[in-house]
Amino acid sequence: xxxxxxxxxxxxxxxxxxxxxxxxxxxxxxxxxxxxxxxxxxxxxxxxxxxxxxxxxxxxxxxxxxxxxxxxxxxxxxxxxxxxxxxxxxxxxxxxxxxxxxxxxxxxxxxxxxxxxxxxxxxxxxxxxxxxxxxxxxxxxxxxxxxxxxxxxxxxxxxxxxxxxxxxxxxxxxxxxxxxxxxxxxxxxxxxxxxxxxxxxxxxxxxxxxxxxxxxxxxxxxxxxxxxxxxxxxxxxxxxxxxxxxxxxxxxxxxxxxxxxxxxxxxxxxxxxxxxxxxxxxxxxxxxxxxxxxxxxxxxxxxxxxxxxxxxxxxxxxxxxxxxxxxxxxxxxxxxxxxxxxxxxxxxxxxxxxxxxxxxxxxx
Ligand SMILES: *Cc1c(COP(=O)(O)O)cnc(C)c1O
Numbered sequence: 001x002x003x004x005x006x007x008x009x010x011x012x013x014x015x016x017x018x019x020x021x022x023x024x025x026x027x028x029x030x031x032x033x034x035x036x037x038x039x040x041x042x043x044x045x046x047x048x049x050x051x052x053x054x055x056x057x058x059x060x061x062x063x064x065x066x067x068x069x070x071x072x073x074x075x076x077x078x079x080x081x082x083x084x085x086x087x088x089x090x091x092x093x094x095x096x097x098x099x100x101x102x103x104x105x106x107x108x109x110x111x112x113x114x115x116x117x118x119x120x121x122x123x124x125x126x127x128x129x130x131x132x133x134x135x136x137x138x139x140x141x142x143x144x145x146x147x148x149x150x151x152x153x154x155x156x157x158x159x160x161x162x163x164x165x166x167x168x169x170x171x172x173x174x175x176x177x178x179x180x181x182x183x184x185x186x187x188x189x190x191x192x193x194x195x196x197x198x199x200x201x202x203x204x205x206x207x208x209x210x211x212x213x214x215x216x217x218x219x220x221x222x223x224x225x226x227x228x229x230x231x232x233x234x235x236x237x238x239x240x241x242x243x244x245x246x247x248x249x250x251x252x253x254x255x256x257x258x259x260x261x262x263x264x265x266x267x268x269x270x271x272x273x274x275x276x277x278x279x280x281x282x283x284x285x286x287x288x289x290x291x292x293x294x295x296x297x298x299x300x301x302x303x304x305x306x307x308x309x310x311x312x313x314x315x316x317x318x319x320x321x322x323x324x325x326x327x328x329x330x331x332x333x334x335x336x337x338x339x340x341x342x343x344x345x346x347x348x349x350x351x352x353x354x355x356x357x358x359x360x361x362x363x364x
Contacts, residue, residue, distance in 0.1 A: 010108065014127045017120055021328050032326045038353050039328040040344040043166065043196075043307050045229035046285075047278050047347075050271035053230060053264040060263035068259045076266050077237055081209045086242040089249065090257045094195060094223040094236025098160075099125045100248040101219050101238070105157040105189050106131030112158035113151050115143045117168050117335050119193065122160040131158070141301050141309075141337075142170030145180045152188055159184065162193040164200070167332045167342045169303025174206030181215050189244070192220045195236075196305035198227040198275065199282055204304070209239045216241055224261075226306060227278050228268040235261035282306045285345035292355035296362060301340075309342045312362075321361035327354050 004012060020041030027034045070090050078085045091097035102125035106112060111132040114122040123133045134156065136148045143161055152159070161180075164171045177192065184190055192208055212218050223236035235257050238248065257265075268274070286308065293300050293310050300310040309332065312318040319331045319341060330342040343354060 008108075008130065010127050010130045014124060015334075017124060018334055020330050021323070023328070026323060026326070026328055030324065030326070037326045037328065038346065038350045040307075040346045040350060040354055041328045041330040041342075042231070043226060043305065043344045044231050045227065045278055045306075046345070046350060047229060047274070047281055049229040049264070050268045050274040052271040052274070053228065053268040056267035057233070057260040057264040060259050064259055066259070068255050068257060068262055070257060070262065073235075073237075073257070073262045073266050076269055077239075080269060081239065083209055083212065083239055084242060087212060087239055087245055089238040089240070089245050089252065090262075091221075091236045091238065091252070092256045092258075092261075093225060093231075093234040094193070094221045094238070095121055096234075096252070096256055097219075097221045097236055097238040097248075098122070098191065098193065099128070100252050101189065101191055101244075102126055102129040102131065102158065103251045104244075104247045109155060110157045111153060111155050112160060113148055113156055114160040115148065115165070117141055117165070117332075117337055118143070118160060119162045119166050120334065126158070138168075140170070141168040143172060145172070145176060149180065149183055152185065156188055159188055159190045160193065161190065162195065164196045164304040166195065166305060167307070167309050167330070167335050167337065167340075168301050169305045169307065169309060170301070171200070171204065171304035173204070174208070177206075177208070178211070181211065181218060184217070186217050189217050189219060190215070192218065194220060195223045195226055197222055199279065199306050200304060212240050216243070219244060224265045224268055227275055227282075228265070228271075229274070229278065230261070230264050230268060233261040233264050234258075235265045281347070282345050285348065285351050288348065288351045289343065289345060289355065292351070292358075296355075296359060307342050307344045309337065309340050311339055312341045313339060315339050315341050318358070318361045321364075322354075322357050325357040325360065327357040329354070 106129035108130035112126040219240040225231035
C-alpha cells in the first residue's frame with residue numbers, strides 16, 4: 001500500500017495549478033537580476049496597488065493580534081451594489097469563493113459543466129469536491145452557451161462561466177448570459193465569474209449583481225486581485241441569494257479573509273482615481289500590444305480583459321526565448337491552447353520590452 005492510495009481516486013487525478021513563473025524564480029534559474037525582469041504572466045495590475053488601500057492596510061497592522069471581523073467590507077459591498085449583506089460571501093481571493101460553491105453543491109456522483117478554454121480553477125474546485133468535469137468544446141475560443149446547456153446531465157449541479165473569460169479574453173454580452181440563465185434548469189447553479197468586469201467599457205457592463213434577485217440559482221463572483229491591484233492580499237467576494245450564501249457560510253473557514261485584506265479592500269473599493277488610471281493604462285496598453293502583434297504578423301484573440309492571448313506557433317520555444325531575455329508571459333498548453341501564449345497588459349515600457357523580446361524570439 002502506498003500513502004497516495006489512501007487519497008480518493010478523484011484527488012489523485014487532480015493536476016496541480018500551474019501559476020505564472022515568479023520573478024524570483026526566473027532570477028534564480030537564469031541569473032538575471034530581479035529588476036531586469038518583466039513579468040506579464042498573471043494578469044496583475046502594473047500600476048501596483050491603490051495608494052488608499054496601501055495606507056489602509058498599513059493602518060490595519062494596529063489590531064493584527066485580533067481575529068478579523070468581516071462586517072465593514074460586507075457592509076461596504078452591500079451599499080455599493082444594492083444587495084443585502086446576507087447575500088454576500090467574502091473569500092480569500094475569489095478563488096476561495098469558487099471553491100466554496102463547489103464544496104456546497106458538488107460531491108462524488110455529481111458533475112459540473114465548463115467550456116474547454118475556461119479558467120483552470122473550475123476543474124480543480126470540481127475535482128476537489130469529488131465532482132466530475134464535463135468539458136464543452138469552445139466556439140471561437142469562447143463559451144458555446146447552447147452546447148453548454150445541452151451538456152447538462154441529470155447529475156449536473158454547477159455551471160462555470162467566466163465573463164470575460166481567462167485565458168481567451170472572450171466576452172459574452174449581457175443579453176446572451178441572461179437568456180442562458182432563463183433557459184438553465186433551476187436545480188443547476190450558475191457561477192458567473194467576473195474577475196475582469198471592471199475592465200469592460202461602461203457601455204458593455206451589465207448589472208449582473210441585480211440578477212441574483214431574479215434567479216434563485218445564480219452566484220456572481222468578483223475580485224480585488226485585478227483592477228484593484230491587491231492580488232497578494234487575497235480577497236474576493238460572491239453575490240448570490242441569501243439561501244445560497246447561508247450554505248456557503250457553513251463550509252467557509254470562519255476567518256477566511258485577513259485583517260489587512262479586509263481593510264485594503266474597503267479602501268480600494270472607493271479609490272476611483274486608481275481604478276480609472278488602471279482602466280486607462282489597460283486600454284492604451286492593449287492598443288500598443290495588439291498593434292505590435294499585428295506588426296509581427298501574429299494572430300490574437302480579441303480580449304476584454306487585462307491580457308491578450310496570441311498564436312505563437314511553437315509557443316513553448318518562443319516562451320523559452322522570452323524567458324532568456326527576462327520576459328515572463330504565460331504558456332497556456334494546460335488550457336488546451338498549446339500554440340498560444342497569454343500576455344498581461346503592463347506599463348508602456350514593459351509592453352515595449354515584451355514586443356522587442358518577442359520579435360527577437362520569433363527571429364530565433
Ligand atoms: C484572476 C482570476 C480570478 C481571481 O482570482 P483571485 O483568487 O480573486 O485572485 C478568478 N477568475 C478568473 C477567471 C481569473 O482570471
